[in-house]
Amino acid sequence: AQTVTQSQPEMSVQEAETVTLSCTYDTSESDYYLFWYKQPPSRQMILVIRQEAYKQQNATENRFSVNFQKAAKSFSLKISDSQLGDAAMYFCAYRSASTDKLIFGTGTRLQVFP
Amino acid sequence: GAVVSQHPSRVICKSGTSVKIECRSLDFQATTMFWYRQFPKKSLMLMATSNEGSKATYEQGVEKDKFLINHASLTLSTLTVTSAHPEDSSFYICSAAQCPTCEAFFGQGTRLTVV
Numbered sequence: 001a002q003t004v005t006q007s008q009p010e011m012s013v014q015e016a017e018t019v020t021l022s023c024t025y026d027t028s029e030s031d032y033y034l035f036w037y038k039q040p041p042s043r044q045m046i047l048v049i050r051q052e053a054y055k056q057q058n059a060t061e062n063r064f065s066v067n068f069q070k071a072a073k074s075f076s077l078k079i080s081d082s083q084l085g086d087a088a089m090y091f092c093a094y095r096s097a098s099t100d101k102l103i104f105g106t107g108t109r110l111q112v113f114p
Numbered sequence: 115g116a117v118v119s120q121h122p123s124r125v126i127c128k129s130g131t132s133v134k135i136e137c138r139s140l141d142f143q144a145t146t147m148f149w150y151r152q153f154p155k156k157s158l159m160l161m162a163t164s165n166e167g168s169k170a171t172y173e174q175g176v177e178k179d180k181f182l183i184n185h186a187s188l189t190l191s192t193l194t195v196t197s198a199h200p201e202d203s204s205f206y207i208c209s210a211a212q213c214p215t216c217e218a219f220f221g222q223g224t225r226l227t228v229v
Contacts, residue, residue, distance in 0.1 A: 042222075043152075043205065043207075043222070043223045044220065044222050044223070045158075045207065045209070045220035046220075047217070047218075050217075091157060091158070095216075095218075100146050100148070100163070100211045100216045100218070101148070101160060101163065102148070102158075102160070102209075102218055103160075104157045104158045105157065106156070106157045107156075107157050109155075
């Protein structure tokens with residue numbers, strides 16, 4: 001069975017600085033997708049970034065980028081120029097290409113200090 | 115992105131009663147929807163996969179007779195918590211998959227409190 005591990009329950013960053021959130025996963029499949037979701041206090045899940053496993057190039061969305069290491073089964077999220085609005089729970093998630101089910105990690109609470 | 119609407123956002127019910135939560139995909143058809151439960155400061159736990167026109171697939175440990183799921187159309191899935199107990203109090207979230215990418219879009223969630 002696939003698992004997703006987020007080893008950092010909480011992280012903090014100063015406004016305008018950079019922070020990296022860690023995520024590792026375990027799977028025997030070769031074709032899958034990885035995601036980072038943000039859950040602000042409103043609790044609405046928001047997709048931050050997505051990575052297809054077959055793509056070697058790391059995904060980037062404005063201030064958000066990932067470091068995808070397929071062999072190491074690692075998928076970290078880097079937030080550059082952190083803003084107060086980035087404060088939220090961040091969940092790493094895995095989806096097999098053969099199913100629509102998302103498997104979530106335990107989450108990392110990110111605090112942003114002015 | 116696509117919009118998924120979940121209703122109600124908050125509900126309080128008495129022990130022993132049933133409560134229905136709706137999940138609608140507003141601008142796309144979703145053959146598959148998912149229901150999650152989230153405990154405070156915890157991750158999302160998948161409860162069941164709702165398939166349009168067929169029976170839902172429940173995850174291990176989830177009582178299908180307690181959490182009734184109906185996916186009667188391509189835009190609506192409902193979760194009914196039957197004979198609710200205080201331990202059913204939780205945050206319930208639905209998501210709908212928009213294919214062909216099968217991207218997941220989430221509803222706003224429902225805070226259920228059973229008193």
